[in-house]
Amino acid sequence: MNGFDFDSCFAETLQNLRREGRYRVFADLERDSHSGVHAYDHRTGRRVTVWCSNDYLAMGAHPDVIRAAGAALERYGAGAGGTRNISGTTHEHVLLEGELADLHRKESALLFTSGYVANDAALSSLGRFLPGCVIFSDELNHASMIEGIRHSGADKRIFRHNDWRDLERQIASVCKYRPKIICFESCYSMDGDFAPMEAICDVARRHGAFTYVDEVHAVGLYGARGAGVAERDGLLDRIDMFQGTLSKGFGAIGGYIAGSRDAVDFVRSHAPGFIFSTALPPSVVSGIRAALDQLKEDGSARAALARRAASLKAKMLANGIPVLPSPSHILPVMIGDAALAKAITDRLMAEDGIYIQPINYPTVPRGTERLRITPTPLHTDEDEDTLIAALVSARGAFPRWTELTAAAQPDIHVSMRENADAIS
Numbered sequence: 010m011n012g013f014d015f016d017s018c019f020a021e022t023l024q025n026l027r028r029e030g031r032y033r034v035f036a037d038l039e040r041d042s043h044s045g046v047h048a049y050d051h052r053t054g055r056r057v058t059v060w061c062s063n064d065y066l067a068m069g070a071h072p073d074v075i076r077a078a079g080a081a082l083e084r085y086g087a088g089a090g091g092t093r094n095i096s097g098t099t100h101e102h103v104l105l106e107g108e109l110a111d112l113h114r115k116e117s118a119l120l121f122t123s124g125y126v127a128n129d130a131a132l133s134s135l136g137r138f139l140p141g142c143v144i145f146s147d148e149l150n151h152a153s154m155i156e157g158i159r160h161s162g163a164d165k166r167i168f169r170h171n172d173w174r175d176l177e178r179q180i181a182s183v184c185k186y187r188p189k190i191i192c193f194e195s196c197y198s199m200d201g202d203f204a205p206m207e208a209i210c211d212v213a214r215r216h217g218a219f220t221y222v223d224e225v226h227a228v229g230l231y232g233a234r235g236a237g238v239a240e241r242d243g244l245l246d247r248i249d250m251f252q253g254t255l256s257k258g259f260g261a262i263g264g265y266i267a268g269s270r271d272a273v274d275f276v277r278s279h280a281p282g283f284i285f286s287t288a289l290p291p292s293v294v295s296g297i298r299a300a301l302d303q304l305k306e307d308g309s310a311r312a313a314l315a316r317r318a319a320s321l322k323a324k325m326l327a328n329g330i331p332v333l334p335s336p337s338h339i340l341p342v343m344i345g346d347a348a349l350a351k352a353i354t355d356r357l358m359a360e361d362g363i364y365i366q367p368i369n370y371p372t373v374p375r376g377t378e379r380l381r382i383t384p385t386p387l388h389t390d391e392d393e394d395t396l397i398a399a400l401v402s403a404r405g406a407f408p409r410w411t412e413l414t415a416a417a418q419p420d421i422h423v424s425m426r427e428n429a430d431a432i433s
C-alpha cells in the first residue's frame with residue numbers, strides 16, 4: 010500500500026454508523042401532487058402515506074402554486090442564469106423580496122438558495138464585519154446557525170436552551186460598547202417548543218443587543234398573515250433580523266433574511282454564500298409568491314393544521330404513545346434508541362404503508378432518538394386513525410419501546426393537557 014488507505018477508512022467509518030444503527034438510508038419516493046400526502050415508494054413498489062414532510066401546509070402541492078411555477082417555467086426557462094450580481098436578478102426575485110419584507114413588516118429582504126445558506130451567510134458576515142462582535146447563541150440552535158457563527162470568527166457565548174436569565178447573566182458580563190447579537194429560533198424543530206421571545210427581546214432592549222431569529226419552522230404557520238411566532242405574539246418590531254425558509258411553510262426551496270434596509274444591504278454586500286452562488290430559478294420564485302399570497306390572505310390552512318396536530322396529539326395521548334409535550338405542530342414521539350427507532354419505522358413502512366424517517370444523533374442527542382411526526386392540513390381522519398393503530402401495534406410488537414419511555418409518561422400526560430389548549 011502506498012500511503013493512507015482511504016477506502017478502508019471510509020468503509021470502517023460507515024460500518025461504525027451501521028453498528029450504532031444510525032446509518033442513514035434514504036427513501037426513493039415519487040410524491041403525488043394530487044393528494045399532497047401520499048407518495049409512490051420505489052423501494053417497496055407501493056403507495057405510502059408520508060408523515061414526516063416539512064412541507065407543513067402542503068403548499069408544494071397547492072394547485073395555484075403548481076400553476077404559477079409551471080407558467081413561469083414556460084415563460085422564463087429553467088434557471089436564473091447567473092449570480093444575483095451577474096444577470097441572475099429577475100423581476101420575480103425583486104417582487105418576492107418586497108413581499109417578504111412586507112410579510113415581516115421590515116424595510117428589506119434578501120433571498121438565498123436555502124435557509125441553511127441564509128443563516129450561514131448572514132451570521133458569518135454580521136459576526137465578521139461588526140467590529141468586536143459577540144454572538145449569544147441558544148444551545149439548541151440549528152447547525153446552520155452554529156456554522157455561520159463559527160465562520161464569522163466572532164466571540165461566541167452559548168446560553169441554556171430558552172433560558173433568558175442565563176442569557177442576561179452572560180450578556181451583562183460583556184463590555185456595553187461591544188456589538189452583541191442574540192441568535193435563537195422561534196420554534197425548535199426537534200422538540201417543537203417555542204422560544205420565550207418577548208423575554209429575550211426584553212433582555213436585548215436592556216443591553217442594546219441585536220435580535221436575530223430563525224423562524225424556519227414558523228413562517229407560513231403562525232401569525233395572522235403567516236409571518237411566524239413574532240407576528241402571533243405581537244413582536245415584529247422587536248426583532249432586528251428575521252431568517253426564514255421557503256422550503257417548509259411555503260413548500261418549495263430557498264431561504265431569506267428580512268430587516269432594516271442597511272442591515273440587509275450589509276449582508277448583501279459582504280456574504281460570500283450570497284454573492285458567489287447562482288440565484289434561485291424564477292419559476293420556483295413565482296411558485297413561492299403564489300404560496301405567500303395565499304397564506305397572507307387566508308388562514309384556513311394554518312387553522313386546519315392546528316386542528317389536525319391537536320387531534321393527533323390527543324389520540325396519541327389517549328393511546329399511550331409517548332409524544333413530547335410540544336405546543337406546536339411538530340409531534341416528537343420518543344423512542345430512545347437508534348436501532349429500535351429504525352426497526353419501528355421499518356415496520357410502519359412494511360406493515361402499514363406509513364413513511365416516517367427516524368431521527369438519530371447528531372440531529373438529536375443520543376438516548377432521545379425519536380419519530381418526528383408532522384401532520385398537514387391534507388391528512389384525513391382516516392389517515393390519522395391508521396397512523397394511531399399502526400403506532401399502537403408497533404408498541405405491542407416492541408416491548409423495549411415501552412420500557413425505554415415508560416418513565417417519561419406521567420409528565421408527558423400532564424403537559425399535554427396544557428398544550429392541547431395552547432395550540433387550539
Ligand code: PLP
Binds near residue numbers: 128256264
Ligand atoms: N434553520 C432551522 C432551524 C432548520 O431546521 C433548517 C432545516 O431544517 C434550516 C434552518 C435550513 O433550512 P433549509 O432547509 O431551507 O436549508
